[in-house]
Amino acid sequence: MDPIAFNFLGLDIRWYGIIIAIGIWVALTIAYVNSKKLKLDFDSILNIFLIAFPFAIIGARLYYVIFEFDNYKGNLVSILNIRNGGIAIHGALIGGICASIIYCKKKNINFLKYADLAMPSLIIAQGIGRWGNFFNQEAHGGIVSVDFISKFPKFIESGMNINGVYYHPTFLYESIWDFAIGIVLLFILYKFSKEYNGIVLAAYGILYSLGRFFIEGLRTDSLYFLGMRMAQLISLLIILMSIILLICIVKKKNRKGKYINN
Secondary structure, three states: OOOEEEEEOOEEEEHHHHHHHHHHHHHHHHHHHHHHHHOOOHHHHHHHHHHHHHHHHHHHHHHHHHHOHHHOOOOHHHHHOHHHOOOOHHHHHHHHHHHHHHHHHHOOOOHHHHHHHHHHHHHHHHHHHHHHHHHHOOOOEOEOOHHHHOOOOHHHHHHOEEOOEEEOOHHHHHHHHHHHHHHHHHHHHHHHOOOOOOHHHHHHHHHHHHHHHHHHOOEOOOOEEOOEEHHHHHHHHHHHHHHHHHHHHHHHHHHHHHHHHO
């Protein structure tokens, strides 16, 4: 499978970049529609995105480089070359969320309210972005049998044939999981977010991390820390933090309701 879509003025345009661009466009479109329905300022969402996105890219790259630093010791300049791969979604989340929190605090914007609006867009963009891994033939799982891979559509079967060996299409598992979460988060957004600011963010943290924990166990390209898969450790941490956030949100709402009733 050729990861390059076409060549423009001597520059190879990769499918991964095209798919990421599509994911961003879809995410912003969904955010625009949701902002109109929930009567939130889309310009604020756009401003947060423009601030968060560069830091998400930086965070994604730094996260990867930290755990694979031995590969860059001899040529530190290569750290800047992300065209050769080497980014991690958890690093992107850390960078993007931290930048968003700081920006919202400076502009006196309710971070949790806008984070709730953004989460369905984010998870759907992630689901789209995973198809970039398919074209790069990366982020796959271990070796599988011909009988197993034959249960999938032919183009998946063909894409997972790497040097004559078939691999688990873990990109597909995560993509489907992400799209399913997107539907659930949209329901939560419209049903509960007005009364429980932050509930969609918490649900995203729990649901995405739960799926990522199990899918990561199938992958062959995991980053490791002290012999453990880093993505699984981070997933467990995010689940714990999200549960704590959810408890705090519900308790705050209950205290507020009790105060009003009194």
